[in-house]
Amino acid sequence: MRSKADEILLNVVEIFHSIQGEGANAGRSAVFVRLSNCNKNCWYCDTDWSKGETMSVSQILAEVNKFVGKKDYPNNLIIWTGGEPTLQLTDEILSHFSEYYNCIETNGTNPVPSLIKYISCSPKVKPEVLRKNFKHVNEFRYPIGDGDVLPDIAELPAADNYIVSPIFLGEAKKRFEQVDENVKYAIDFVKKNPRWRLSLQLHKLLNIP
Ligand SMILES: Nc1nc2[nH]cc(C(=O)O)c2c(=O)[nH]1
Ligand code: SF4
Numbered sequence: 001m002r003s004k005a006d007e008i009l010l011n012v013v014e015i016f017h018s019i020q021g022e023g024a025n026a027g028r029s030a031v032f033v034r035l036s037n038c039n040k041n042c043w044y045c046d047t048d049w050s051k052g053e054t055m056s057v058s059q060i061l062a063e064v065n066k067f068v069g070k071k072d073y074p075n076n077l078i079i080w081t082g083g084e085p086t087l088q089l090t091d092e093i094l095s096h097f098s099e100y101y102n103c104i105e106t107n108g109t110n111p112v113p114s115l116i117k118y119i120s121c122s123p124k125v126k127p128e129v130l131r132k133n134f135k136h137v138n139e140f141r142y143p144i145g146d147g148d149v150l151p152d153i154a155e156l157p158a159a160d161n162y163i164v165s166p167i168f169l170g171e172a173k174k175r176f177e178q179v180d181e182n183v184k185y186a187i188d189f190v191k192k193n194p195r196w197r198l199s200l201q202l203h204k205l206l207n208i209p
């Protein structure tokens with residue numbers, strides 16, 4: 001018999017098992033489910049989110065299960081990313097993944113489903129929009145380039161971690177080159193603003209997915 005999980009369909013770019021490369025969970029084992037599409041078009045975007053294939057929730061569950069077991073909670077991380085995962089992800093979908101520790105990487109344009117356990121927000125909107133969408137997030141992570149100005153922490157919703165990551169550049173959609181000016185600027189920023197901390201995109205340094 002067909003179940004609800006067979007009927008709910010999502011557009012998925014890729015599903016892979018790696019380590020979380022960025023932020024406060026950097027280094028942790030995680031299954032990434034990259035959903036198609038975004039509502040922004042950042043010049044430094046490193047992801048081809050326009051492609052993808054249709055998958056049912058059952059198919060996604062089967063794929064995730066190949067990599068990570070249900071019994072390892074809360075160390076069985078699923079990272080819903082994109083593109084912008086809030087364009088597709090709902091609590092109804094997440095109810096089928098309740099035995100996993102569900103994390104999201106979001107650009108802050110929309111509120112996230114309530115069943116998400118860990119919100120990593122890399123904002124592409126103004127603080128006032130963030131205040132409307134969130135009471136609290138687990139981490140704010142700003143990609144930062146030489147001379148970029150960040151909002152004051154007082155303007156942002158409450159967060160457990162405030163993180164800057166220097167923007168790396170290189171070939172389009174494969175931006176793995178360190179930009180020394182951005183790294184220096186990020187380090188000086190953290191020295192002057194010690195509530196913020198530095199996170200490097202480990203997966204780019206290690207050349208892994
Ligand atoms: N290893 C690894 N960590 C990541 N953290 C966030 C990612 C993303 O593309 O959202 C990502 C990614 O693509 N790979
Ligand atoms: S919001 Fe994120 S996924 Fe969307 S274009 Fe910008 S960097 Fe890429």
Ligand SMILES: [Mg+2]
Nearest residue numbers: 046047081209
């Ligand atoms: Mg990525």
